[in-house]
Amino acid sequence: MQIQQYALALHQQIKADTVKKQCKMCGKVTTFTDTTIQRHNANGKNIYQFAIYKCPKNHSWNKKLNIYKSFTEHVNPLSIVPTSFIEIEPGEKITSMQKGDFACEIKITSVNGIFRIDRTLADHLEGWSRTEIAHNIKTGKILLNNGLTKPSQKLSVHDKIFIDGK
Ligand SMILES: [Zn+2]
Structure with a gap:
């Protein structure tokens, strides 16, 4: 066999997630939409995972999703x-x-x-x-x-x- x-x-x-919050660039409360793009930033031994949200005028807001302790979790x-x-x-x-x-x-x-x-x-x-x-x-x-x-x-x-x- x-x-x-x-x-x-x-x-x-899934439908894109939206969040209502103050946009510092626009200077008012606006709707941020999840771009579904994620970003990893390394800071010393920690890796921060963010989801990138954008307001209607294309200003970014990084929503923190996760903190990893090291790079080892990344390559399995x-x-x-x-x-x-x-x-x-x-x-x-x-x-x-x-x-x-x-x-x-x-x-x-x-x-x-x-x-x-x-x-x-x-x-x-x-x-x-x-x-x-x-x-x-x-x-x-x-x-x-x-x-x-x-x-x-x-x-x-x-x-x-x-x-x-x-
Ligand atoms: Zn804005």
């Missing part, structure tokens, strides 16, 4: 995906699972938002309904990190989903 390996990045399409060897993995593009489905005698492994390379395993697989496996997927999760034909899981399980980065398509 052939096991095809796939890589999947999960990103939620697990995040390096071997080239033998096929990248699943957003909105794309794996069609080979319809054929039957087939197994595949999907590696989650990044997660931005909340993704249930059953819904995610229904979105990316051609010809598989969510009911069918939930059944296969319960019967162990779909495994998460080599173990049994539940349909409502939320996916995390570096998770490995195994699917027995027989």
Whole structure:
């Protein structure tokens, strides 16, 4: 039996976040919109993560998101995906699972938002309904990190989903 390996990045399409606050440049309270661009600034041993917001006149405001203690959290060897993995593009489905005698492994390379395993697989496996997927999760034909899981399980980065398509 052939096991095809796939890589999947999960990103939620969300409406841009807005914040009402004083703009120092405009000199009044205005609406800042999240540009979805993030920036990392290093300051000594700390790394600050910011989201960049802009007012209607394009003035920036950096919203602080996170502080890391060192650079080590940034390069995780697990995040390096071997080239033998096929990248699943957003909105794309794996069609080979319809054929039957087939197994595949999907590696989650990044997660931005909340993704249930059953819904995610229904979105990316051609010809598989969510009911069918939930059944296969319960019967162990779909495994998460080599173990049994539940349909409502939320996916995390570096998770490995195994699917027995027989
Ligand atoms: Zn402004």
